[in-house]
Amino acid sequence: MADASCHGQSAQPVRLPLSDGCVDYYPGWLSAVEATRVQQALQASLPWQQDTIKLFGKPLKIPRLQSWHGDPECVYAYSNLVMDPHPWTPQLSALRRRCEQLTGTRFNSVLANWYRDGQDSMGLHADDEPELGPKPVIASLTFGAARPFVFKHKRTGARYSLPLAHGSLLIMAGATQAHYLHGVAKTSRRVDARINLTFRWINPHLTSV
Ligand SMILES: O=C(O)CCC(=O)C(=O)O
Ligand SMILES: [Mn+2]
Secondary structure: OOOOOOOOOOOOOEEOOOOOOEEEEEOOOOOHHHHHHHHHHHHHHOOOEOOEEEEOOEEEEOOOEEEEEEOOOOOEEEOOEEEOOEOOOHHHHHHHHHHHHHHOOOOOEEEEEEEOOOOOOEEEEOOOOHHHOOOOOEEEEEEEOOOEEEEEEOOOOOEEEEEOOOOEEEEEEOOHHHHEEEEEOOOOOOOOOEEEEEEEOOOHHHOOO
16 A cells, blocks of 8 residues: 555555556546446547557557547647547546546546457557656546556566456556556457546647657
8 A cells, every 4th residue: 555645645545566667546436336327428428439550551440449538739649640639528527627636637638448348459558758748647547347457667578467447547657657568458358348548648849740
């Protein structure tokens, strides 16, 4: 259990044992009933799309649905994909406010990911684009199936994995993005849908497009 938070205020999170990172986990941040209500509303109301990236020059559909929301200037670029933000919905704004109150940090954007089944995934990566700044605080809210969330140390290759529970909140802060990759692997197990929201602060003047 953490005795001091690395992202502002403290509300009894579990501090993950990642030597060079700073990751706090709040398993039941939302009640199961509220989390289910939010998940259903997000699935029904966000403008989900399956984006295409270029890998070694070849177009490739990413294995999940996404929806990018934020303040108008929050253009986000990764893997040759440039995303203009959809506006905040009342529900995303309310969740953002609660994450801001907990962390003492501001967020101006959120990436929503919908993993439809076990074939949907997110490859190992770090959220280390210049526009996120050197020590980004990222608030990650999970709904639905508890898929293993994997951290891999960039230098040592050491791995740490935990299943992120329905209604849980994970805060990645400090040097986590500098030292670790993270991702959600495919699985051949039958798994239900999973939605994840990552709230971020983007500096629009540093966007690399
Ligand atoms: O789905 C997740 O838990 C992680 C999502 C993520 O890493 C991202 O959106 O950058
Ligand atoms: Mn990420």
